[in-house]
Amino acid sequence: MATQGREHTGGGPKGKKAADLESTPLVGEPRDVLAGEREPDSPAIDLALSGTVFFDIVLTGLASAPASGTEVGAEGMGSCPGGVANLAVAASRLGLRTAVAAAFGEDVYGDFSWETLGTQEMVDLTASRRIPDWHSPFTVSLAYRGDRSMVTHEHPSPVPPAEMARALPQARAVFVSLRPDADLPEWALDQAGSGARIFADVGWDDSQRWDGSVLEQLKHCHAFVPNAIEAMSYTRTGSPASALSALSEHVPVAVVTDGPRGALAVDQVSGETAAVEGLVLDAVDTTGAGDVFGAAFIVGTLAGWPLEQRLRFANLSAALSVQHTGGSLSAPGWADIAAWWGQVHAGHSEADRRLAGDYGFLTGLVPLPWLPTDQRRASATIGLRT
Structure with missing residues (x-):
């Protein structure tokens, strides 16, 4: 589980506003x-x-x-x-x-x-x-x-x-x-x-x-x-x-x-x-x-x-x-999990290496060669027309 206000691990960049941190799920x-x-x-x-x-x-x-x-x-x-x-x-x-x-x-x-x-x-x-x-x-x-x-x-x-x-x-x-x-x-x-x-x-x-x-x-x-x-x-x-x-x-x-x-x-x-x-x-x-x-x-x-x-x-x-x-x-969804797993494997910090070990079971669930699409789900709003 997660809350705001503590040092992040494997997440987005520090010091940004909430509006900058948010992205639409993959x-x-x-x-x-x-x-x-x-x-x-x-x-x-x-x-x-x-x-x-x-x-x-x-x-x-x-x-x-x-x-x-x-x-x-x-x-x-x-x-x-x-x-x-x-x-x-x-x-x-x-x-x-x-x-x-x-x-x-x-x-x-x-x-x-x-x-x-x-x-x-x-x-x-x-x-x-x-x-x-x-x-x-x-x-x-x-x-x-x-x-x-x-x-x-x-x-x-x-x-x-x-x-x-x-x-x-x-x-x-x-x-x-x-x-x-x-x-x-x-x-x-x-x-x-x-x-x-x-x-x-x-x-x-x-x-x-x-x-x-x-x-x-x-x-x-x-x-x-x-x-x-x-x-x-x-x-x-x-x-x-x-x-x-x-x-x-x-x-x-x-x-x-x-x-x-x-x-x-x-x-x-x-x-x-x-x-x-x-x-x-x-x-x-x-x-x-x-x-x-x-x-x-x-x-x-x-x-x-x-x-x-x-x-x-x-x-x-x-x-x-x-x-x-x-x-x-x-x-x-699985694409979000795969994107996080790929980010962890691309990292070089001690925290990334520890996460790669702790979450190694994800390799069988979201193999690294598999990449999510660039398409994103609709934003969380009502009646938005594009």
Whole structure:
């Protein structure tokens, strides 16, 4: 995972403004990391998700949050689908066949989000619905000083996403966000009953109670991926390592992400433990970095990679995502990963040599003779005509 404000490693040049650092993600050939795992009777979908899709407007490069009665300038902006779309797009760009159950309004915001997910990002929306006379959920995100603040407006969907989720195709894995005030969704349990592995995270607890009932839900899950603060709060421990040890008593695969300090995990299925340092690149917007980490970790798990490789790949994917605006459309594809890997191999510093050793597994995934195209994806904005 990555944040702004620390010395960069393998990233863009120091001292530049956020607007100068940002570039549009590259387009590359789709890569199916599960090609060798696919059988005629295996699930057609790799990852199933259900939740709310927000229309996000992200403003970047603010010197500070606006105080009452004031106006501040933003160096950059972008618009993209947010919410559950963040993880869905990240997974799809890394090669997972992904399906989402969500409500979309029949407004311009809904049109844009539906087309972006279904057509541009190849996310299966057969379980989703367009809702007439209901406007799409909307969020404005202000990115400044390596963090962000958000303002959201939404009305509950007339058709709950959990109801739509019953129509999701059978998947290899599902992803859910645990809540202390609700049980694990029935649709996810049904998927697990047919062989899917449940991956879970948890949202911030505004009440600060950190209800332990969340941990009880982990008995149904394959993996749990909270950040360090969430993990320590729910386990009542004082360090990420202690929190990881406590979580491993509840779930087969426990992962604790710790921002620029990296991530640590225990996989009781394979008998592995791993801890990797963070990969810090110059940041434009940190929105969605946790979702990208989660998607990349699922990719590595379904592909059967060693635990340390899964953590490094997830760290790299999250770090690359913060170089672009928005949560979903900032997610890297294989071309972005290949470009970074080529840059590391072209470098001559001690840091580059260390990275080349740590990420040597990428040679089999993005061989150096393979180069991404110069074509770039559409910028994260709505209705831009060229």
